[in-house]
Amino acid sequence: MPTNTFNRRDFFHWGLQGLGATALLTLLHQDGVIQSAERRSPNFPNFRPRAKRAVHICLVGGLSHIDSFDYKPDLQRHHGQRLQSTERPDIFFGQVGLIRRNDYEFRQRGQSGLWISDLFPNIARMADELTIIRSMVSDSANHTPALFVANSGFQFNGFPSMGSWLSYGLGNETESLPAYVVLPDGRGAPNGGASNWTSGFLPAQHQGVLLRGGNRPVRDLFPARAIPAKTETATRDFLRQLNQMHSERVGENSLVNGRIRSYELAAQMQTSVPEVSNISGEPQSIQRLYGIDNRTTEDCGRRCLLGRRLLERGVRFVQIFSGGPIAGNPRSSWDAHENVRENHSAEAARIDKPIAGLLQDLRQRGMLDDTLVLFTTEFGRTPFTQARSNTVGTGRDHNRYGFSVWMAGAGLKPGIAYGETDEIGWRAAEHPVHWYDFHATVLRLFGIDHERLTFYHNGIQRRLTNVHGHVIRDVLA
């Protein structure tokens, strides 16, 4: 056993390598070729894990909470009035028009009686599975930083996202698929692009891997030009022999062995990725459940079904984006500055059925018991319209002071709503929940103490929750 002080010191610097017990190749560098730490028993879970995997549906552009999951009957009364406030709100365009009532009718749903609007009729039918948080707040009312903070806890580029932290902390349950898979909207990547699923300062294997449609779902999965299958097999075989002879000459070490193993896993990935991506074998009834038979819902439906298949095969974290680039006309995200009714109706039509289908499918397979479903957005939208100060406009600006997200599945109290905004839905009024708290709660559901999932980076033991974060105990089952 190594006994000198340097190694003991290194013992505390385990951060360099990640903790995952089964993380793909963290095992491979263990003899110090890259100055890794000794292995130590996995630190996690710290608590009984309720969730084993998660699917994160990430709405780009800002969903209007007061038109979806946060029923504000008083809005009706305030319709056409001015916002009563002395301070200048930090919104995006700065135009404070008159207050507008909700554009969609709310109804009580299911056994739980949760109020959900007609914007999401299918998701509403799953109300009894949902744990809605109606008092979210964010640091930023700008798209990119707001999306960053929702994903990584920081407004800036370069911090690992939630999926990367989970991959780092828990590793993966399959060796032939990445731990963290990203499924972008068919209309394009969200603002900030790959920075949203970066592993930041965590090692590269924790980065989100983009999975696209088509015959090359992962970058460089197959040769960029056609190579006969026979040659592929022979090449792999030849390479292995070449490496074998090399090992015999220079002696074995983890770097050498690791690379050999990585090619074996690569070959597995070439089989398993197309297999998981091929949803044509799913029964018609399932495809219909996800809305794959319908042109509007097909894009999201395919991704939700693919998400389920990935989770089934041991992927830790699947992220599904709803909304592409922020800019453009017509908009391809939830950024309803001009007209909430038009924009949100179109966007919701794309995802409502697929997401409800996903929930239902997870439930019927028993997966919802240990699968976490997250449904978040960058921020909410203002109860007042984005219009001249004497006008009730049709669009709403960004609202970082209060908005709604929901979770479902593993370890949560289902069919409840947590927190409240004020009577018009402008600010979180009761139990404000910051992203730090949200992230702490997600980690907790995975059995992780958010203060103990750390990585040394440039002077600081970094965390997903920075120096903040309280687990929302009231939503835990």
Place this chain on the structure above:
Amino acid sequence: MGPTNKTRESFHQRYACFLAALTLLLPSQWTRAQVLPFDKRIAPILASYCLDCHSGKRPKGGLDLSQKKLAFEGGNRGQAIVPGRLTKSSLWERVRKGEMPPKKQLPKAEAALLKQWIIDGAKWGTDPIDPYKYTTNKRAGYDWWALQPLRKPDVPKVQNRKQVHNPIDAFLLAKLENHKLTFSPEASPRALIRRLHFDLIGLPPSPAIVETFTKNPTDQAYNDIVAHLLASSHHGERWARHWLDVVRYGESDGFERNNPRKNLWHYRDWVIRVLNDDMPYDRFAKMQITGDILTNDSHQGVAAVGFLVSGVHNTVVGQSERMRKLARQDELEEIVGTLGQTFLGLTVNCARCHDHKFDPIRQEEYYRLIASLDGVFHGERSVNSPTVQKRIKTVNRKMTQLRSDIATTERPARLAIRQARKANRNRKPQPPEPLAAWNFDKDYKDSVGKLHGKPFGNAKIHNGGLILDGRSHVETKRIDRAFREKTLEAWVILDDLNQRGGGVMSLQKPTGATFDAIVYAEREPHRWMAGSDSFRRTRSFGGPAEKQAKTNPVHIAIVYRSDGTIIAYRNGRTYGKPYKTGFQTFEANDATILFGLRHTPPGGNKFLRGKILQARLYDRALSAEAVAASAGIQSDYVSEKQLLAKLSPATKKHRADLINKLAKLEAELAKLNKARSNKVYSVNPRNPGITNVLLRGDIEAVGKIVTPGGVSSISGLSADFGLKANASDAERRQKLAEWITSQNNPLFARVIVNRLWHYHFGAGLVKTPNDFGFNGGRPSHPQLLDWLASELQRQNYSLRAIHRLIVTSNAYRQSSRKNSKAYAFDANNRLLWRYSPRRLEAEAVRDSILQVAGQLNREMGGPGFVDVEIRPNNGTTYYTPFDPIGPQFHRRTIYRFSPRGGRSSLLDTFDCPDACATTPRRSVTTTPLQALSLLNNAFVLRMAENFTKRIEREAGAEIPLQVKHAFRLAYTRNPTARELKLASSFVREHGLASLCRALFNSNEFIIVE
């Protein structure tokens, strides 16, 4: 910024058992002599366990333990400390009962000390307690190792002196011998030379160098190779890449907009250049902090301070004043944090909201550093160097003189040749009358009418022709008559027959949207064509490839008939076949003539590179006879051959000398012009404001005013810059640079020698090159670190001197083979009993593939090659990697335009950092995605094919010879008999390209032993 109480507890757990080791690492000369027992023994306990709550404005329980008077007064629970009376002292009682500290009991040893202290009469020392005075088990104090002055230690004595090549070895070996270990034997000559090449220049060695050295592996031969590599310009490229990691160099803004920075490369070039010049490190640092000021805004100086602004920059800061201020503070933190970590290994940025939790850096000192850099803003600057301007004038004057001298020398011969031509001309048929004619003998005038031209760019008349450099053109006034039929005619010489798309002569509508033109090789290489808007009237003439136009003037005429027929002529004969197409009229006053440009607006491949000797425009379709007659006209052009034939040998030599001088000046001018009016992404200094401490980092909680200054806990160095709060930006940055680079700043030299060590060996003596504080690593060999740092100072901060020392050490030359005894004791090789094998970094992988494939383009400097599609979309810029083809993309990877968030899978999976923050050490991962990328990436496959072609070219068609050559190029060795057999049969079945691909993927290619 910094963990909460709870986390600190876990830190405590983590570090507590380490206390003993820590004390061992503090040599006695570093502790201060003559200390009061209280200061040394008790104050650290109070500071570590009590003062977080029991001090400050509102101490918990009303008890303040930081000051003598208040501590003895006690708190809400009465007296805390009663000298000599344990039971009366509530401090002790609560500790004894385990109530305090609240979350975790005081360790027994500390509790015993506290008890004894009270029993002994509770004598106080320094008042109030300075919590930074001593290092505790929770944080570093003033006595922290890294903050102590630099002293050059004696070189230790070792038993096995033969193992010592230079003092580095003595320090390492002394420690190894303590553990009954020693160095591994020397690596094989081949492994050594390979290692040296990748390390010093980032490229594999040539097989020849390896062979030569293997035959004669002497120290002298090794040292010669070291000297050669250190002098190579690739050395700067290699080590600049390391530096760019540290300074978070990225060529886009990051954040929401992520706009490209097209002019930051000046900084990258500057780093490469000065590393190649071995600029002393203190100068290197000063230039990056204050180069613009030091050099009077020279191009170099302005480029150098690009360091400060290489990081991310938020360009969407929102509407409110609050958001703007916050963004500015974020920006300054980013700059100060990078500066502190880069040059001092101090994470000063952790003191933005509170005093540093782990290092003796006060919040106020953070804001003093902020004040020092408050004049720094991101921006672009035009650089006009006065010295460059002056030199340009001189060069231009000299060139004019030389041209005139050359003309004088040639004049008699030219006259004679033209006279002879005139005599001939009378016998030729009369040429047709043009509407306009340009002779370009001395100006751009129309010699028939008034359709005079105007030059744009560098267009000029020389030696009887219009000179076009590919960025210039001539345009006439509008033509005052309409065209139906027409003929365009020109005599032209091309600079380069491979150019594509240049317009010789064009009749165009002023917008450029409609045109008919004589165009060279736009659609088909080497062919003349009738260019037109969107090729509407363009078909292939099917004429022969142009072969002469580079050496001889060629006469080209294109005739446009009103029936839509277009006929081309070359040197008076029909060129290919005429064709019939649509017909375009041009109205009066709605068309101009262009020379040297296909159509406006100017740009891209529309420009011609060559010389137009004459041109004619006709408002009718000339007959074949008329064109032939016109082609017979000779210009004033005299070919080089004709001229030389007429010159005497003496004149020829004189003329050649003049031309030679002129060429040199032209080359210099080109360089000067590049340096003259550059836009450089750099610091755009503004008047700094007054800086206040911001309490809790909150921009609205404004505290006291601070003056520019540094960190005071670095011993032997004053942190006061002696400046007023309103000092100028220049004063502030200069003082800051002086403070950082001071000979008395021990961190400055320690940090850089550790960095060099880190890159040479794969791990630093301190494993956290950016953090020499409490949270960082401890030096494995503190004496060696200090010896190296002192040596750097003694060598006038020559980095090259340290490189040389390191790579010529025995430690560096060891084999990388495992030694089971040493491995069992020190698996991580901290004692350096071997050289740790390493995987090539992303850039080295790509560069090596290029070199081995014979495709490496060694062009240095200038704007980077762009292998991403840049798509601006409503303010946000998206970067999508694509796979561009062509030698301009085969430059070394350091010349890649590197926007944040836009990397190819090859760079990505090989851990190339995204430059959002400083990367002092890269993670090294091995993943299946990495394997897939190296196997399947389009670039790799294409290079495998280029590698194949190279082998076929150099080794012929015989498979065993091909295999041998492939191994030599990829591995710098011959294949073994087994490898040869295996590889040959593999090639026979699956082709040579498959072998090349496999070699690129093999361990031996990617791993440096």
